[in-house]
Amino acid sequence: MIETIGVLGGGSWGTALALVASRAGRKVRLWARDHETVSAIDETHENPRYLPGIRLDHIPATGNIGAALRADAVLLAVPAQSVRAVATIAAPYIAEGHPLVICAKGLERGTAKRMSEVVAEVAPGAAVAVLSGPSFATDVAAGLPTAVTIAADNEPLALSLCHALGGGTFRPYAETDLIGVEIGGAVKNVLAIAAGVVDGRGLGASALAALTARGFAELRRLGEALGAKPETLMGLSGLGDLVLTCSSTQSRNFAYGRMLGEGLPLDAPHPLVEGIATATVTRDLARRHRISMPIVDAVVRILSGKATVDATIENLMSRPLKRESA
Ligand SMILES: NC(=O)C1=CN([C@@H]2O[C@H](COP(=O)(O)OP(=O)(O)OC[C@H]3O[C@@H](n4cnc5c(N)ncnc54)[C@H](OP(=O)(O)O)[C@@H]3O)[C@@H](O)[C@H]2O)C=CC1
Ligand SMILES: O=C(CO)COP(=O)(O)O
Structure with a gap:
């Protein structure tokens, strides 16, 4: 059972997904590298730089990546060109089979690798999944109806992530075709x-x-x-x-x-x-x-x-x- 979720990335998508997980009843911790973002979320319960006007209750922020990684599953929501760097610093905290959900959309500049290939290189123990689909952070954060795909080679993992994140306005569908x-x-x-x-x-x-x-x-x-x-x-x-x-x-x-x-x-x-x-x-x-x-x-x-x-x-x-x- 996935009860706790760590989110890596304090931008618009990481913040919106932290809200999704919290609304679904999960205990959430959000990691951001920017100290001002961490203090703003903790003190004002808002992310004024990336998601202004949206209340973030029950979402503690941290500047300590290890604290966010102490969770049943982790969402990696930084830009595609930062995925290698962030997955590399996360890797020492990732035990064999630890679910890591890539939420970035892109191919790595220079290598043309998909994000799951990048993560497999630097954090080989992670059980990788990918969350993607038509979903603007502002729509998701506002609680407007949204449907996305969560893909993992291991179908039971994709399904359990769908259960952990799905709620009244956010509907994930499970898939096993990571490449697609x-x-x-x-x-x-x-x-x-x-x-x-x-x-x-x-x-x-x-x-x-x-x-x-x-x-x-x-x-x-x-x-x-x-x-x-x-x-x-x-x-x-x-x-x-x-x-x-x-x-x-x-x-x-x-x-x-x-x-x-x-x-x-x-x-x-x-x-x-x-x-x-x-x-x-x-x-x-x-x-x-x-x-x-x-x-x-x-x-x-x-x-x-x-x-x-x-x-x-x-x-x-x-x-x-x-x-x-x-
Ligand atoms: N926004 C959206 O509607 C959606 C976005 N996505 C995808 O999510 C990914 C992230 O986008 P989004 O959140 O919108 O981008 P934003 O520009 O809103 O935020 C990016 C965040 O990533 C952080 N970041 C960047 N590089 C690093 C790094 N090396 N280490 C730590 N943190 C870093 C930034 O930190 P800092 O502030 O310190 O620079 C910032 O908090 C993209 O791939 C995007 O395609 C997917 C679906 C919807
Ligand atoms: O991926 C997105 C919506 O699904 C967000 O698109 P942009 O990165 O172009 O804002």
């Missing part, structure tokens, strides 16, 4: 930047729908080449999250793409945009597997400053005509 869940969550961030560009450039709702559908075709091609199950890619953590992230300015990836579409410079201030780091490694993975991903290529070209938004769109529209299923 992780690829869906990572690649949708890159595609959401493209969707934002389309929206910001004022290309219309028809273009946005076409981009989302053709983006899904790319995600599916890569996912299947890497061993994902098609039904996972069409589920909550794939198509579900793609639709959410490609359609809402609540998404930081979409909002960043929108800024680019509106002509703002690449280095304009912005919050965490996971798709930036994942774009190039996704393109490289696709090349390695001889998969065509023209929308991902286009995002990489825009992000590298090698092509303007207009030239990239023109390039996409003038590609040779082919069957839709190709």
Whole structure:
């Protein structure tokens, strides 16, 4: 039975998931590296920097990672590019078979590894699971209805995590296809930047729908080449999250793409945009597997400053005509 939950990461997702666990009746402890966040949560019962206006009762915070890891299961909710560093400092506290749920969405820059592969390298004792799906931290924290996927190779672990975290407004579904869940969550961030560009450039709702559908075709091609199950890619953590992230300015990836579409410079201030780091490694993975991903290529070209938004769109529209299923 999972009664206690540790959360690593005091940002918007870690804080929202701490609330989810607490609402589900679990005893929760939240670790943040930032002392101001720890004191704010303990003194004001709020995380003013990342989740302002949301009351955090019964969620003690700590700056001591070991204290948060003394829990039946641990949620790892830092950005994808920080997962290796945080899992490395957590590893000495992780006993064989200790459930560790990865909540980040991305591929590691440089290695193109999925987060579960990264954690397996640095914390090999952990029983790894992945939580992903269409779920904005602000919606989850506000108690709006949300459904996500929790995947683990070991199905009983996925099911017991679903029971431990599920509640009246948060519904997890168990899955065993880690590859499908992780690829869906990572690649949708890159595609959401493209969707934002389309929206910001004022290309219309028809273009946005076409981009989302053709983006899904790319995600599916890569996912299947890497061993994902098609039904996972069409589920909550794939198509579900793609639709959410490609359609809402609540998404930081979409909002960043929108800024680019509106002509703002690449280095304009912005919050965490996971798709930036994942774009190039996704393109490289696709090349390695001889998969065509023209929308991902286009995002990489825009992000590298090698092509303007207009030239990239023109390039996409003038590609040779082919069957839709190709
Ligand atoms: N927000 C959302 O709606 C959702 C987010 N996710 C995923 O969750 C992950 C985290 O995103 P989110 O919480 O939104 O990001 P935020 O930018 O809101 O917060 C990131 C948090 O991670 C901390 N952090 C970053 N690097 C490290 C490190 N090396 N060691 C310790 N702490 C670190 C930051 O600490 P500090 O403040 O000190 O910099 C901050 O508390 C991402 O992969 C995202 O895709 C998934 C679903 C929904
Ligand atoms: O993953 C998310 C929603 O499911 C959050 O998306 P952003 O990181 O683009 O804000």
